[in-house]
Amino acid sequence: MSRRGYIAAADHTLACPLLSRPLPIHRSIRSRCKFTTESVAEMAVSSSSPLAAIRLLIGIVFLGWLLVWIMMPTNTYRNIWIKKVRTHTNSTYFGRQGTNLLIYAFPILFISVLGCFYSHIMLQTSESRKTGKYSRRRRRSEVWRRPVIVKGPLGIVSAVELALSLMFLALLLWYLSMYLRNGFARITPEVAKENGEKVWQSKLESAGLRLGLAGNLCLAFLFFPVTRGSSILSLAGLTSEGSIRYHIWLGHIVMILLTAHGLCYFVYWGSTNNSSKMLEWATDHISNVAGEISLASGLVLWATTFPRVRRMMFELFFYTHHLYVVFLVFYLLHVGIPFFSLILPGVYLFMVDRYLRFLQSRRNVRLISARLLPSETVELNFSKSPGLGYTPMSNVFINVPSISSLQWHPFTVSSSSNLEPEKLSVIIKKEGKWTQKLYQELINPSLENLNVSVEGPYGPVSVDYERHDTLVMVSGGSGIAPFISIIRDIIHRSTTGSATPKIVLVSMFKTSADLTMLDLLLPLSGKVSDLSGLKLRIEAYVTREKAPGSEARKQIRNVWFKPNPSAVPLAPVLGPNSWLWLAAVITSSFVAYLLLICILTRFYIYPIEQRGATYSYTWRALLHLLFLCTCIAAVSGAAVLWNKKQSGMEAKQIHIVDNSTSRSRLSSCFDDGSDRELESVPHGSLVQATTVHFGGRPDLKKILLEINGSSIGAMVSGPSGLRRDVASICSSGLGNSLHFESISFSW
Structure with missing residues (x-):
């Protein structure tokens, strides 16, 4: 990706996903509703409950975030919206990354924390509810859950899954087509001649950039289904094992788009006699070598995910799938931390979940x-x-x-x-x-x-x-x-x-x-x-x-x-009130990360750039990654240690079975x-x-x-x-x- 391509990519920022379907009233609540005088009173009380308030707030934040996401590929967003936002967020404490964190990271993490409170309240109240008869409202919702596709490569697909999949594909096509149309509109024979290129070469470079942006859009969704302790999945009524196929679908789309992105640039560099750019690791903008390493590791990982390979050689699939770490690290070094912030929420929540799982697995x-x-x-x-x-x-x-x-x-x-x-x-x-x-x-x-x-x-x-x-x-x-x-x-x-x-x-x-x-x-x-x-x-x-x-x-x-x-x-890694502790871990670790990058940017990077020098993109990305991992490890470790003491006291009280009859x-x-x-x-x-x-x-x-x-x-x-x-x-x-x-x- 060229330098001007990166600048365009930074302007056309992306977002990570939240809920891939509307926020319904939770199934266990709706299924217990009775259309009687008593049930009307119960529903009135329920509508003013904390659960309803949380759902309403989540819906408002999600719709606002979704509106920005839909507008991203348009000229209105590029020329008006993002410029106004950056005038208030491009500070000496966060730099360009502050805008992306505010628009794309904060809403998702805020919803995730609210989801933790929602799940905690659900656990506290689920046992007190009484089972009701099957309501007409529930019967209508069941129509959407009926399978409409039974045979095919996608497996069994319900009506709501099909509808949401088509909506996502429509968004992806809108995203890619708008980027291509607006990008091609700026390419004229005169502009191409000034750059020493032919029109098709300029359009090929532009198409390669836009394919990478579309791949980044899907990559933002990729880690939500595999975050096992996700409050966002529970908000959507999903579980990690039930959502794994969404991860598979997204993974295939990501690799198709990113592979096409890489091939476009390889052809572009070859046709313009710039093959040396394949070995370029620039310090003042993105690194091509890092992108190639990321793509290569992704291709190796992708090759082992197909069903026949996964079933016949599961161990090969299992071990090569850990290349996602290499893929993400070099992807970060390829695009830089400001652009990586667009997919940061999904990756961040996955990192928190993965480290908590690691701590639990040590027992x-x-x-x-x-x-x-x-x-x-x-x-x-x-x-x-x-x-x-x-x-x-x-x-x-x-x-x-x-x-x-x-x-x-x-x-x-x-x-x-x-x-x-x-x-x-x-x-x-x-x-x-x-x-x-x-x-x-x-x-x-x-x-x-x-x-x-x-x-x-x-x-x-x-x-x-x-x-x-x-x-x-x-x-x-x-x-x-x-x-x-x-x-x-x-x-x-x-x-x-x-x-x-x-x-x-x-x-x-x-x-x-x-x-x-x-x-x-x-x-x-x-x-x-x-x-x-x-x-x-x-x-x-x-x-x-x-x-x-x-x-x-x-x-x-x-x-x-x-x-x-x-x-x-066996005990919950974050104790009995695990959802509340998870909300505290997500909030505290991210606030600590923000404080560290504020100090880094204001007192170390900003003085260097004030002198006219450009601070290395690679070192900036690595420092951010170090801060991110350190904050997650420190806060999560402290929370686990605190709850480990509590569970250790409880373990002493657990009756040990007599093993005389072995x-x-x-x-x-x-x-x-x-x-x-x-x-x-x-x-x-x-x-x-x-x-x-x-x-x-x-x-x-x-x-x-x-x-x-x-x-x-x-x-x-x-x-x-x-x-x-x-x-x-x-x-x-x-x-x-x-x-x-x-x-x-x-x-």
């Missing part, structure tokens, strides 16, 4: 026990702090240093924090290399304990499955894991006398040995003594056998681990063993609720359409083909009361 979490099933499936039970709450369908990332010190793998939480306040469970199926090594370690008779680190759990702030009067859960193989957490949570609700939906669980397994996964519906603790209040029906299908196999007669093995003195219960064998509910050590009453109810079918697959269309109810939640978890089948039935219009929800993980 060795206490592993209490493991249930080894004949199907080579494992349930790991971790000790956790009672103050750590999570919702069903949450997930954690697990690292076992004895297998790999670098690899982290995501698993769905199968336990309920309400039913088991001092335990967290995950289900792991022996499939890939990593899980095979883990299973081999667990079946070792001499194993006494296992060092494990955990990040998370991550999940939605609240769940709204209770808005349906019937839940149909369709799973394939280990896809039953998220449904186990929901069923355990509903079991807890049934024991407290709360209204619970009917449950129809349709599970498909390859062999009869996999049927033992149904045993995991009940926790190992034995706290469940009665399932009479649970309206559960299980339809289990064994697809590859026509009769029970010998593997089904094998017993479940329960392994208890000795306490590890260095291991601690290993035992348990009979499955689905064999005829007579020495069952588990509670007989709940397991008897579980067996009575289960019907096993051999040698075939379920007729999903018949099952879904035969279920009666005013609101039927169709939830599916498993292979992509299974999700497409259920989505096709729900989108066919044959069942108006069917509401589709896919649970998939594309990490």
